[in-house]
Amino acid sequence: MSAGQWPRDLAMGVRFAFTGGREGWVRAALTAVGVGLGVALLLLTSAIPNALAARDDRDDARDDIGLVLHEETVTAKPSDKSLVVANVDTDYRNQGVRGRLLEPEGQRAPLPPGVDEFPAPGEMVVSPALAELLKSDDGKLLKDRLPYRVVGTIGEPGLIGSRELAYFAGADGLAERIDGTSAGRIERFGAVTDQSGGEEMDPVLVLLTLVVLVVLLMPVAVFIATAVRFGGERRDRRLAALRLVGADGGMTRRVAAGEALAGAVLGLAFGFVFFLIGREIAGSVEVFRFSVFPSYLNPSPVLAALVAVAVPASAVLVTLFALRGVVIEPLGVVRTAKPPRRRLWWRLLLPLAGLALLYPMMGKGADNGNFNEYMVTGGVVLLLVGVTALLPWAVEAFVARMGSGSLSWQLAVRRLQLSSGTAARMVNGIAVAVAGAIALQMLFAGVEGAYTRPTGKDTGRANLEVEVAHGVPVAAIGEKLDRTEGVRDVVAVSRGWVGEKRYAPEMTADVTIGDCAALREMAKLPSCRDGDVFVLATPDDTDSAKLAEPGRTLYFDPSYDTSPGKEIAWTVRGEVKKAQTREDSLRGDTMWGLLITPSALSGEVAPALTSSAYVRLDPSVPDATERVWNTAAALDPLADVWTWTATEQSGEFTSIRTGLFIGATCVLFLIGASLLVAQLEQLRERKKLLSALVAFGTRRRTLSLSVLWQTAIPIALGLTLSGALGLLLGAVLLKMSGAPVTVAWTSVLSMAGVGAGVVLAVTLLSLPPLLRLMRPDGLRTE
Template sequence: MSAGQWARDLAMGVRFAFTGGREGWVRATLTAVGVGLGVALLLLTSAIPTIQATRDDREDARDDIGLVFHEETTKTKPSDKTLVVANTDTDYDDKEVRGRLLDPDGPRAPVPPGLKKLPATGEMVVSPALADLLKSDDGKLLRERLPYRVAGTIAEPGLVGPAELSYYAGADGLAERINGSSVGRIEHFGSVTDQSGGEELDPVLLLLILVVLVVLLMPVAVFIATAVRFGGERRDRRLAALRLVGADGRMTRRIAAGEALAGSVLGLLFGAVFFLIGREIAGTVEVFGISVFPSYLNPSPALAALIAVVVPASAVLVTLFALRGVVIEPLGVVRTAKPPRRRLWWRLLLPLGGLALLYPMIGQGSENGNFNEYMVTGGVVLLLVGVTALLPWVVEAFVARMGSGSVSWQLAVRRLQLSSGTAARMVNGVAVAVAGAIALQMLFVGVEGEYTKATGKDTTRANLEINLPYDGQVTAVGEKLGRTKGVQDVMAVSTGYVGDKRSDPDLASTVTVGDCAALREMAKLPSCRDGDVFVAGNEDDQDSEKLAQRGRTVYFDPSYDSDPAKQIPWTVPGEVKKAQTRADSLRPSVWGLLVTPSALSDKVAPALEGAAYVRLDPSVPDASDRVRNTAAAIDPLATVYKWKSTEQASEYAAIRTGLFVGATCVLVLIGASLLVSQLEQLRERKKLLSALVAFGTRRRTLSLSVLWQTAIPIALGLLLASVVGLTLGVVLLKMTSVPVVVAWSSVLSMTGVGAGVVVVVTLFSLPPLLRLMRPDGLRTE
């Protein structure tokens, strides 16, 4: 067969699609919508590398605290081209707020990206999202925390996303508080180039990324393959007419492929439109804390070109494959007769082949190098494709044994017996998505312990930790925090260092200052009253007891600060009592001198740094924000940390967030594509439904039959998906060398989500179903 003949037959199919009257246009449009939805999501996926790279570039371009930490910039001298910057990041209503205080040393100080000029003292420039929040009623408490006048907004180059909450505020006097960590002097914005290169991801994390990509993209491919087969039965009847005018079987199949090609090419255009619409919508939404500007969503040209080639080619191949067992004759299509039973053996080869590819990597874990990415991808793809191959056989085998029941049940079962393949195709995408989701959930739950560690913090004793570089009395800090609404208890302490000499001391120890209640949370004390001094040593501490001698003079900040004013002498008063270290101390490694406030003079306050541990009243919903407001009022540079009993590795958390974002997009695609498939199925049955209504069949009976026709394949598909998902999950867990634990709650939740999507789609399809069930549907042109 020559290429020219192929081209002529395909071109004829394209003409039939667009010049075949209303019937051809409807089928082409439905195919285009189904394909277009999948193409839009593929284009979005192809833009992910650009999104990540652009966000990283924006973050690097505005980096300042990284410069403060860098060893070459900690000794930057003030000049007319330098700027002192302070980190004032905070949280509000569980959302991160990026904050910076800026104090220029001269008129040529660097300006952050997104700003035209530096804000004056008492003014701030805010992101558009923060400006909206501050103007709303929801931002009342945040307005109290940021006592600056809004003088402008940050432009897009200074933000990583449109929903980011960020501000730059002008300040003075920051040069005196440079500490090389949260406050420092810089000459420019932008991260220092690291020539050492980043660390390689853990093999298990790479495995997670591979599986996430495959699981998210497989349903898209299945939906595209399903969409190009819309209207297959009517198309085949039209092709039978071609046999009457001399076309042979192969020619009719090529013409059918041409029709599918037309729909897929039109689907590419629809997909581009859907993508552009979604691109603009993406700039207005935030999913799991991630927001992007529309300009981020620029697909990779190479990947976009690949999509433009693969989708039409797949449409042609899928159509030819689907027609391999259909005999199109001049007098009709031998599809309406009872089809031969589907063979099981070759369908089992797909999942078995997937298991064979994954088996060599069982037990490899993260200790024996990276997993073979090609074998992982191939194995997961074959297992998930096995769902689409097995589901038609499962549906056929199940409905073949069904019979007696209500009229609606019999109508549904008979329809499924005649076209079980069509019903299975409709739910293939859902089954693949659920199978992949179950496997992923099992994998995430299984390896979570490897990337989650206990912080050692007891959240029943404290909820917030506040670090205050504050030169005031610790008692006053505790009182201010204690008067804040929503605070149940406050343990405020200050810490410092003492030595036996002003500089280069031979003996040194730490000092912890707090009232008796606070000190008891740090160490085990005998009787305590204000004015007491305690000493708590450990096996590595030989100096504390020598320093803690009654009447001995010690010096705060010995040799740690060149300012003689901070090297303050203090005479140890009265009797020094023995204390014991506490394993569950609120503050880690509390040892040395423990002092109650009245035992110290006010002169030593500049040498101390404060910290407070706050227990909140859970009945006050905004208690944490009120505490942050109080801390900011005490000192704008105060940092507030929310205590958590566990914390996850940032890479693991980022992959999981990416999965949630991608799963949300795929879930929307599943719903939209299912609705299109359902409408196409109803359109195919329009005359049949109208005929049944004309003969007196109740609409309730027909509605229930349509529901059963959807529910039976979905139930079987979810059951098969659960089996395949559990199998894949077990294999992936054995590959990572972690104990195999079946998260039944995750399995049930994923299955429930899949069933829920189908229920919603069924409800949306009821109005058009009722319109189709009219006797006038028997009219034809």
């Protein structure tokens, strides 16, 4: 064979794909759609790192509170370039709303990104998504919380996502609220550069990330490999004509590879178009509270080039591999004869090789070094590829032993016996996806405990905690919250701290002020009446007992060199009683210091106190949480509200899980779309057969059931096999992470149910075209 034979034969196959009549271009179009869907998802996946980086860059560029917390960057005095900014973030129906109050102090005060001019006091500029929400009926309670007039829209540079809820509101008197945490004075926007280089990521989280990427991308690769084989039987019959004019077997295979190459290249073009459409759609939707702008989704040039090369190359290789057992002769294709039984031994080598790669990393966990990324990726890939290798053998072995049953059952079984490989290819992608999903569910469930810790909050005694800054009487807070619809109970107290000296005290103590009922929710008290003072000394606290001496003068909010305080004097009078710790204190395990009833203090100390309220809600009242937020905002725009939870989870772990859900949503869409295309291609292949059966009197109901059985049998086998390998992979990954091996059967069954549901939906969608194909006039030919 000359060196130029390959290019000539491939070029001939490309011409056949587009000039071979209706059959040629229909097959090329189906291949292009199937490949295009996979390519689009690959491009979107390769764009995710850029999208995350773009979100982080936008967030850094608009950072303000980070500057306030970083003392070196904050100006202490007002100037022509200074701006006072306050954090007024809020939540609305489990959605975060980013809010900032702005007060420019000079003509050259920095504008936030995306804002053309400062809103005046009582006005605000909002993100497009927030403007849309405030105009809707769903945003009525939020509108009550934000008593500002909308005068503009925040531009894209000031937002991290297209569906982000954010606003900037004008205010005055903010300088009095500067505390170095939630409010401060800045002269620019932008994050402080971190010179530390950041912390190294937990090895188990690295393992999770690697497995998520492999599990999400493997079904895409399987679907692309399946798509390039659409219409293979008809194509091979057409190639038999080449043998009549002198082509040898090698040439026909190269021509077939050329046809697949044409479909793959056309699929790249389709994929680019699908990617552009998907990118625009992604800019208008929000998945699991995560949104992006279309401009964020720019694939890495290297990864995009790799996709552009790998897809056509894989199309050629897959076609040559598929034709290895097909004999194309001048008078026909030897494919309908009974093929030799598939061998099992080499198919078992793939998962065994995967286990061999993963075995050396057993038990490493998070404390015994990093996992080898290449071995993890290779091992997981081989185990999942093992599903695609074992499924054709399982389908063949199963259907070979079946026969008796209804007419529809026999039709389906006979078809599967003749083309079990085609049936297995249709469900390979869903089997790989389910196997990977089961393994990931086991891994997430197994390591979740290591990244989840108890908060110590008793959600049976309080659901929300409200903190209001200086100047708002605690009695008013308790009264207004108690009158809020949906509030069942309120415990309101004030907090502060004292020292033995006005400046730079050496001994300090925490102070909690409230009536006897409120203080009993914090600690165990002896007899209590208004005017009493208690000391709650813990083993680690020796200062409180020394400070709580009758006749001693203490100072609320004393000053240090770096932070001015109020320095309000207060003298301890009368007996100081001893209190005991309470395990279920509303303050948790941070309770210590002095407990004081209101009459023991004078009103002069009020400016040095912060008020807190612990709120228990009535679960039968809708939107009770939102109403508490509204009351808190009316009391003080800078009020903080925290929702109590029994546990809290690592942010990195939560981000990885969110990424998995987003990716799984996209993959499920691809699974459904690709399965539908494959099903339609199979129906097109059998058009004349179906028409002939109808012409001979076969009922349409029988044929429809046969098509359903032809899909149900392989998917049942595929889900069984994927479940077994998924459990095996999940157990191995848990062993690697050092977590105990447990099986979350609910998650396993739900994953299998999702896979079965996708196939059922595709089957139902394919019924209308099936009914159109079952007509006697389908026997017409040219």
